[in-house]
Amino acid sequence: MRNIPLHWQIAAAILLAVTAGVIGGPDAGIGSLHFTAVYAFLGTMFLNALKMLIVPLVMSSIISGMAGVGGDKLEKLGGKTLLFYASSSLVAILIGLAVVNVIAPGSGDNQALAATISSNDPELSDTLSKVEGRGASDIVQVFVRMVPTNVVNAAANSEMLGLIFFSLLFGFFLARSKSEHAKTLTHFWQGVMDIMTEITMWVMRFAPIGVFGLVAKTVAITGFAAFKPMLLFFFTALLALLIHAFVALPLVLKYVAGVSPKKHYAAMTPALLTAFSTASSSATLPLTLKSIQEESGVSKQVSGFVLPLGATVNMDGTALYECVAAMFIAQVYGLELGFVQQFTIVMIALLTSIGVAGIPAASLVAISVILGAIGLPLEGIGLLLVTDRILDMIRTAVNVFSDSCAAVVIARSEGEDTLIASK
Template sequence: MRNIPLHWQIIAAILLAVAAGILGGADASIGGLSFIAVYAFLGTMFLNALKMLIVPLVMSSIISGMAGMGGDRLEKLGGKTLLFYACSSLIAILIGLLVVNIIAPGSGDNQALAATISSSDPALSDTLAKVEGRGMSDVVQVFVRMVPTNIVAAAANGEMLGLIFFSLLFGFFLARSKSEHATTVMHFWQGVMSIMTEITMWVMKFAPLGVFGLVAKTVAVTGFAAFKPMLLFFVTATLALLIHAFIALPLVLRYIGGVSPKKHFAAMTPALLTAFSTASSSATLPLTLKSVQEESGVSKQVSGFVLPLGATVNMDGTALYECVAAMFIAQVYGLELSIVQQFTIVMIALLTSIGVAGIPAASLVAISVILGAIGLPLEGIGLLLVTDRILDMMRTAVNVFSDSCATVVIARSEGEETRIAINSTKTDT
């Protein structure tokens, strides 16, 4: 197994997991031990190990990167990062809007789907309880969460925005400190980052087992029979995500970044497969950092700044899905949306893809905000529950790939050669 590349190990684990999930189903057991319990154990242990790395890795990456930058470079880097994230999310939403209008998965015979929604469904009731009372005020709360009252509590609760903001401040003032101890502190954080990278590499040796558990559990619980009524919506959302990931972003890499999309895909494959399996951009962050730095050749300064921020606020796949889902529900209910209403969906999807970061059931909260804005019942979310888990895995992979593309393009704009640049002469050292 040691000689087999990690991405092939993960692909094999996914295929085995799909087979195990289909053959075993939700009720299979041996000696009273449920297969799903075993899958859950493997998946949870792997996810916990990845999440364990997030706080020290994010803090050390940002602080080390910030400490090595000048004030002018930091200002430019921040502006470029925010501009890229806003533009890529907007492109993703427009792709979703175009595809859902062309295919119209909720029109025709599928309009009868609205009658299948049962208000007594426990899954729907739980979901509505999570999104009830949510609105645009939750988008504003992103700025409140950015400045935590207690950084230790923020780290413990996984409030990444607050953690990133504190790390940015710490690194900024560390770089400008005249204290005789500043160099020692800088070396400390650089040491932490190196150690966390080594731990990440060790944890990833268990990735095939963790991925197997996560995917097998999903397949066993979800199954495929329930997908039939929602198949056209599933295909529509998947097609839009694929267009963004395999056409739009590669074009950006090739013509704006001047790098090889094929090489970057190869470099990011383990991270993308892990993102697909875990459905968590944050949990995948340790491996994303490793792949971008070691395989694509982006500096730790740029990647340490751009990637943690992107894992929190850049949600291309999520924004695209919100748009497609809202349009689908409108079609199911027979609502013809005007250009103004569709533009409203685009703008709300763009804002909420950032603003609801960190909120439980974030994409469903965002969709509830959109539905409220165009006058549709929240019960329409019940249509999405069957396919949500699989599509969540897909859109997370797109989110992570977009983050990595932003990092590479911004690194190139900063004059870095990278290993994946067209005609690159950079080699491993």
């Protein structure tokens, strides 16, 4: 197995997981032992191992990256990063808006879908309990939490925006410090990052097993039969995500960064497959950093600054999905949206893709904000629950790929000669 590249191992694990989930279903097992419980155990252990790495890896990568970049370059690097993230998210949303308007998955006969929503559905009731009463004020509170009162508490509760803010400050002043002890701290954080990278490589040896558990459980429980009424919406969202990932972002790589999209895809394949399996940009961050540094050749200074920030605030796939989902629900309820309403959806999707990162049921909260803004009932979210898990996996992979593109583009703009540069 060690001679087989990791991305092929993960791909094989996904295929086996789909097969096992379809054949076994939710009730398969031996005696009282259900296979879904075994799948859940394998997946949870792998996810826990990845999440264990996040806090020390994020802190060490940002602090060591900042110390290496130097305080004088922070404004320039930060400006480029935020500009890329805002621009790529806006492009993603506009692609989603164009595709959903052309295909109109909620129009025509599909309007009967609105009648299938039952307020007595326990899954819908549970989801609505998470999003009811939420609005723009919740997004503001996320930004308030960006400045933590207790950084240790922020780390313990995985409040990544607060942790990133503290790490940026620490790294900035570490780079500017004239203290003789500052070099010791710089070496310390670089050492932490090196060790965390080694641990990441060890954890990733178990990735095929963990990925198998995560995907098999999802397929076994969700199945594919329930997709039929929602197939047109599913393929609309999927098409928009694929256009962004395989057309828009590669064009940026080729013509803005001057790198080979094909080589970059190859470099990022293990991270993308892991993102698809875990449906978590943060959990995938250790492997994203490893791939972008070792395979794409981006420096630790740039990747250590750009990627942790992107894993928290750059959500191209999520923003695109929010737009498509809101437009779909409007079409199902027979609401014709004019330019102003669609512009409202675009702007809210852009803001909420950043602002709801720390809120449970993040994308559904964002969609509930959009629905409230255009006057649609929250019960429309019930339509999305059937396909949400699979689309969540896909849009997470798009989020991670966008982060990696940002790292490459910014590295090239800083004059770095990456391993995937076009010759």
